[in-house]
Amino acid sequence: MEYSSVQLNDLSDEILLIIFKNLNNIDLLYSLIGVNKRLNNIVHDSMFTSSLTLFNHSSYNNIYSLSDLMLDRFCFQILPSIHHKIKWIDVEISSMKRILCANYPILSGLGIYNIEKDTDLDIFTDETSLMYILKNQISSLMIESSSNQGRPRDFHSWFSSFQRISFGYSLPTVFSSTLLELRVKVTSVDDCLFLLDGRFNQLRAFYVDIASSLPKSNFKINKEKLPNLRCFSLYCFSEIRFYDNIIIPLLHRMSNLEELALYLSSVVCDKKFIDGNNLKQNIIDYMPELNQFRFSIHSTILLKDQIDLPSNEDIKHSFKDFSNNKIISCVNYFFEAKYGQCHIYSCPYPIPxxxxxxxxxxxxxxxxxxxxxxxxxxxxxxxxxxxxxxxxxxxxxxxxxxxxxxxxxxxxxxxxxxxxxxxxxxxxxxxxxxxxxxxxxxxxxxxxxxxxxxxxxxxxxxxxxxxxxxxxxxxxxxxxxxxxxxxxxxxxxxxxxxxxxxxxxxxxxxxx
Known part of the structure; x- marks a missing residue:
């Protein structure tokens, strides 16, 4: 480190900032804090200290904790020296208590990753310093589990202070009159509808990722309007057989939407593909305030000796009134498998x-x-x-x-x-x-x-x-x-x- 610091000291502050901006800030802090006064001052800048991700990613996107040696240095030396500058921390569940035992006076955002067991969620019910931070400081919270087996939990006693929440596939029982933005991954479409039953009546933005599209047979559709909702994003990559019966009625509750995103990988239709006419008549005409509509929708129909099957040119023509968007369509008929597929999407292509x-x-x-x-x-x-x-x-x-x-x-x-x-x-x-x-x-x-x-x-x-x-x-x-x-x-x-x-x-x- 002595040799490398001598090399770095030969460079101007401007050059060092350009170099440091392209490095991982956790590695940067771990390597340079305490080396010398000049480098210390540079890496204490808010661009390196305001948001920290204190875990590692493998090459296959698995999350794992920092090494014990690295974690010790952060907890005993680095975090105490920059605690007053940290606004957001992402932590892995196993090291969370150690990292958050320090005082972070301006911390407002927290991401918790790798929740695997039901007992991991006990951190939200224990009366600890962590709970004090959650109840009194955090306005934006993200919880991401590494499995989909989490059961619903009751976080009612402390969630009312959050303005933005995001969960993995674990649905809490929670009511909030102050929640403005919700990002959530849920198991089924029932959970999506459940969250829009009035428990978040001030919600302005809702981003939902649905793992399974099979609704319960006895689930009742709520028809109450969602007048405060301005932004809605629905992401579902399983087969959908409820587009007309659930998705469309749900969207009709959102008459004041300004932004809409629909990413549906397999909508099973009875007779016709979802095309521009369908989107206009069933969605756009019900949303007079809509100014941004992003979508990628695959729809399929079974081939039953139909004579007049729509061509790709027919689908393109159905978007003639979409003057503000470039829309791409692609139609395929797979006669051996006996189904047809139509893919329509807005440009630029909206999903990975x-x-x-x-x-x-x-x-x-x-x-x-x-x-x-x-x-x-x-x-x-x-x-x-x-x-x-x-x-x-x-x-x-x-x-x-x-x-x-x-x-x-x-x-x-x-x-x-x-x-x-x-x-x-x-x-x-x-x-x-x-x-x-x-x-x-x-x-x-x-x-x-x-x-x-x-x-x-x-x-x-x-x-x-x-x-x-x-x-x-x-x-x-x-x-x-x-x-x-x-x-x-x-x-x-x-x-x-x-x-x-x-x-x-x-x-x-x-x-x-």
């Missing part, structure tokens, strides 16, 4: 997930999409994967479902037939899933002459398909890419080949 991309993919650049799934009943050729790699530069999670083999396995650069085919690069890929996939696609990703992969990818695929593509884990052409992968096997295999485990970076066997 793009599902069920087919050969009809409308292309474009999706800078913030990291999770992509591909499906079709026609082969994906090599050019298609070039398009996917170019359209999604930050792709991390890729799922491929296609049982049809490729017609052309090689794609060569048109300007020089003597060169190898264009190498496709996925520099940020972390998860690769093959579900009911032809061996051609597995081979394409495993051949290092076709695909360039980063180090440490989780691979999910059928063992026998993988065995065939790699020639029983002896094929040199697939060895390089496999050596970068952690293979997760769920198949029941009586005996693994000799070279199996050494062929990959790592292997994990999970027998279901």
């Amino acid at each position: 997930t793009y599902e069920n991309i087919s050969n009809n993919f409308p292309s474009g650049l999706f800078r913030y999409v990291s999770d992509v799934s591909l499906f079709d009943e026609y082969p994906f050729e090599y050019e298609f994967f070039i398009q996917i790699a170019q359209s999604f530069p930050l792709l991390k999670n890729l799922t491929i479902t296609n049982q049809k083999g490729q017609n052309n396995k090689q794609y060569r650069k048109s300007n020089n037939n003597n060169e190898d085919f264009l190498l496709i690069r996925y520099p940020h890929l972390k998860y690769l899933h093959f579900k009911q996939t032809h061996n051609d696609y597995i081979e394409q990703f495993l051949l290092d002459t076709k695909t360039c992969l980063p180090y440490d990818i989780l691979l999910f695929t059928d063992f026998k398909s993988l065995q065939r593509v790699t020639h029983n884990f002896t094929r040199n052409a697939t060895r390089i890419n496999c050596s970068k992968m952690r293979y997760i096997c769920f198949d029941r295999i009586s005996r693994f080949p000799k070279h199996f485990k050494n062929y990959f970076l790592d292997t994990e066997i999970h027998v279901l």
